Amino acid sequence: MSQKTFLIFFGPPGSGKGTQADMLAKKLNLPVVSPGELLRHEEDSNTAIGRKIKPIIDSGKLVPDEIIEKIILKCFKRFDARAGIVFDGYPRKRAQLDFLIKKLEKIAGKPACRQGRQDYVRAILINVSDKEVKRRLGGRRVCDCGAAYHLIYNPPKKSGLCDLCGKKLYIRHDDKPKLIADRLKLYHQKIKPLLDYFEKSDKLIEIDGEQNINQVQNNIIKELAERAMYDNN
């Protein structure tokens, strides 16, 4: 691919956007940048940043923006950012978006989101209705042994019991209906200004996420190909 490709994935919890980002990145031969994974990598490698963030993460607090910025910049150096990057889970707010766009414009040497043919940045929104998110997340059941089930997609053989160890299955705290509703509300609040930004400059691609994984992926590729951002050869 001759042109740079920076793709930013958005989608509610349970939309499968991480899976889609990984699948697409593999096909485009681009790295995936996901702050969650980067932070884990820093911790596991016991870097200066890793040691700094460990107590923050352990206490359940959010890692400050300036640290996220540092690891994003580290990433640009580690990968050949000139070719492109697939972003999953970043940016999450307007300040992060402004930071990212500034960096990308510096790499590309031209504006990122003017209307028209400056096509090296796209946002891809995996659209899944709140109702479907509740169905997907609300159906998850887990076991202390690490096994995971879904009442619809991957039910245990005996209702309510783990196939592997026979223990009683339970709902993860985050997956309780009230918590799912809270997560969704927060998601919509935070994501709105970011989506508006890309929509205004006609850089937002919306994909129906309520299809099977391969259909979703094929639709993403089709949309990118129409915008000359995916080479089928």
Ligand SMILES: [Zn+2]
């Ligand atoms: Zn079990």
